[in-house]
Amino acid sequence: MNGSQTGTARGAAGAALATPVLEVVGLRKQFGDHTALDGIDLTVNEGEVVAILGPSGSGKSTLVRCIDQLETIDGGAMYLDGDLLGFEQGRTLRPLTDAGVRAQRRRMSMVFQQFNLFPHWTVLRNVTEAPIAVHGVPSAQAKEAARGLLEKVGLSDKADAYPRQLSGGQQQRVAIARAVAVEPRVLLFDEPTSALDPELIDEVLQTMKALAASGRTMVVVTHEMEFAREVADRCVFMAEGRVIEDRPADEFFRAPETDRLRSFLARSMRANDERQG
Ligand SMILES: Nc1ncnc2c1ncn2[C@@H]1O[C@H](COP(=O)(O)OP(=O)(O)OP(=O)(O)O)[C@@H](O)[C@H]1O
Ligand SMILES: [Mg+2]
Numbered sequence: 001m002n003g004s005q006t007g008t009a010r011g012a013a014g015a016a017l018a019t020p021v022l023e024v025v026g027l028r029k030q031f032g033d034h035t036a037l038d039g040i041d042l043t044v045n046e047g048e049v050v051a052i053l054g055p056s057g058s059g060k061s062t063l064v065r066c067i068d069q070l071e072t073i074d075g076g077a078m079y080l081d082g083d084l085l086g087f088e089q090g091r092t093l094r095p096l097t098d099a100g101v102r103a104q105r106r107r108m109s110m111v112f113q114q115f116n117l118f119p120h121w122t123v124l125r126n127v128t129e130a131p132i133a134v135h136g137v138p139s140a141q142a143k144e145a146a147r148g149l150l151e152k153v154g155l156s157d158k159a160d161a162y163p164r165q166l167s168g169g170q171q172q173r174v175a176i177a178r179a180v181a182v183e184p185r186v187l188l189f190d191e192p193t194s195a196l197d198p199e200l201i202d203e204v205l206q207t208m209k210a211l212a213a214s215g216r217t218m219v220v221v222t223h224e225m226e227f228a229r230e231v232a233d234r235c236v237f238m239a240e241g242r243v244i245e246d247r248p249a250d251e252f253f254r255a256p257e258t259d260r261l262r263s264f265l266a267r268s269m270r271a272n273d274e275r276q277g
Pocket of ligand 1: 031034054056058061
């Protein structure tokens with residue numbers, strides 16, 4: 001895997017000690033006859049932000065859904081902090097019990113395109129529910145932490161509002177605060193801005209940029225090229241269920257190695273330009 005060598009953790013200490021948080025090795029996923037993931041290798045180090053880019057249908061969502069154990073896998077292995085995901089490691093591999101899978105899933109958070117907030121709960125309750133009910137954090141402590149997070153995402157005045165009273169961008173920022181509230185080892189994002197009106201995209205990207213700067217380990221599936229270039233440490237280009245390039249972000253954009261990535265970048269830049277008028 002070349003990922004661990006190319007990882008550029010921010011900060012001097014991070015760069016000296018690249019600690020893999022997430023490792024994906026030879027991951028395969030079939031949907032019937034269709035091979036959605038055809039041997040994916042990916043390493044994400046502590047504090048790293050990795051952007052996943054690629055054409056529609058290339059397997060980006062399937063990859064993050066497999067990591068979050070929302071899909072079963074057909075081959076390969078995934079590790080979180082060195083622990084095999086989804087299986088018990090004895091003399092033979094046995095699938096983990098549902099409780100075992102849930103325990104592993106608590107160590108990561110996913111932010112989806114559709115924010116999936118609970119409509120009948122206040123913003124504060126949406127953010128505190130998992131820490132209190134799943135992680136056993138005392139209520140007062142969870143609320144204090146949640147208020148701190150809401151302040152970080154620019155929504156300290158919305159703690160008592162209901163999701164329907166918020167814009168899409170505000171709802172997605174609540175969803176991000178909720179994802180961070182459980183102190184996950186890795187944050188997974190699947191196109192967190194693509195359901196938003198164009199004028200709301202930037203506030204969500206700014207929130208994610210601040211998270212990245214605070215040292216969170218993040219895997220971000222995105223079509224936002226500027227965000228990937230500016231914020232990601234590494235960019236991964238997928239096509240047809242394979243990793244075609246996995247490079248430091250500046251090289252990825254400046255000197256793509258394959259024709260496939262070159263033409264994808266040219267197409268995506270044109271689309272971004274057209275969108276921005
Ligand atoms: N539940 C499913 N059942 C059958 N096929 C699926 C399923 N989910 C995904 N696929 C197929 O697997 C391939 C990869 O899909 P995936 O959603 O991962 O692509 P993607 O890169 O996220 O695309 P997009 O940019 O459009 O979101 C596609 O061909 C898709 O049709
Ligand atoms: Mg997708």
